[in-house]
Structure formats: C-alpha cells, structure tokens
Amino acid sequence: MRIGELAGRAGTTPRTLRYYESLGLLPPADRTGNGYRSYGEQHLRLLEQIRALQDFGFGLEETRPFVDCLRAGHPAGDTCEASLAVYRRKLAELDACVERLREVRAQVAAQLALAEEAAAGEGEPMCELAVNAADPPDERTYP
Numbered sequence: 001m002r003i004g005e006l007a008g009r010a011g012t013t014p015r016t017l018r019y020y021e022s023l024g025l026l027p028p029a030d031r032t033g034n035g036y037r038s039y040g041e042q043h044l045r046l047l048e049q050i051r052a053l054q055d056f057g058f059g060l061e062e063t064r065p066f067v068d069c070l071r072a073g074h075p076a077g078d079t080c081e082a083s084l085a086v087y088r089r090k091l092a093e094l095d096a097c098v099e100r101l102r103e104v105r106a107q108v109a110a111q112l113a114l115a116e117e118a119a120a121g122e123g124e125p126m127c128e129l130a131v132n133a134a135d136p137p138d139e140r141t142y143p
Contacts, residue, residue: 003029006039010047017047023060025050025067046070049077062086 003014010017017039020026026046029037046067053063065086066077074080078087 001039003037003039006043006047009044011051012047020047020050025060025064027071042070056090058086058090062090 001009003017007014007017017026021028026043029039029043032038049066049070050060050063053066054060065080065082069080069083070077072080077083
C-alpha cells in the first residue's frame, strides 16, 4: 500500500510516517519502480502499536522497545523484557502523579473549607484577594 493509504488506515499523516521512518521506528518502505514508498501489513501493525501506546500517554521514544519487540518477530509488542521495563517505569510515574494529585486535592479541600468559613462570616479571609485593591501596591499588607 502507498503512504497515503497506510496513513489513513493508521489514523495519521504521511508526514508522521516519514518522521517515524526517519527515527527508525518504522523500517524503510520498499520502493516501487517509480520511487513510491510501498508499505505492508507489518508497517500498519507497528503503527497501531505506536498509536495505542501514545493514546495511553507514552512518549514516542517510550514506544521503541514495543516496536523493536514486534520487529523481532514476537507476537505482541509487550512480550519483551525491555517493553515490560517501560511499563514498570510508566506505572511508577503514574503512581507518583496520582499521589501528587491526592496531596493537591487535600490542599484545595482544606482551602475550600477555610474559604467557606470566611464566606459564612466565621473566620478571617485567607486569601490575598481580600486585600483592598485601592491601596497602592507598596502599602498593601498580606495575611
């Protein structure tokens, strides 16, 4: 199949395919007699693997071990040790991100509780927005 057909089937663009090829993620296409690139089903399979991983948030370079695994003849891109290592790293990154989000959520919830108390007249304003905006900047006092 030609580059436009492969791009359409993979949900990408010919430019992206040429870029992946330049990075070595896709093997070079065969060339027809008139110089057009000719791609096979293996190229589509590699592209589907790359796209699926990118949809999950993997960076382009993180897809390389999966592509290499497929190119080595394995039935799936995640059956090689290098691919499993990428999965482990990504999972650790996600765990750290989830933990950070939990911390931020707790901080926002605490700030909301303080703000609701202040709005109900039960406490002092806790935000610099409560400072009189008419005061010159160097005369403002912040809590």
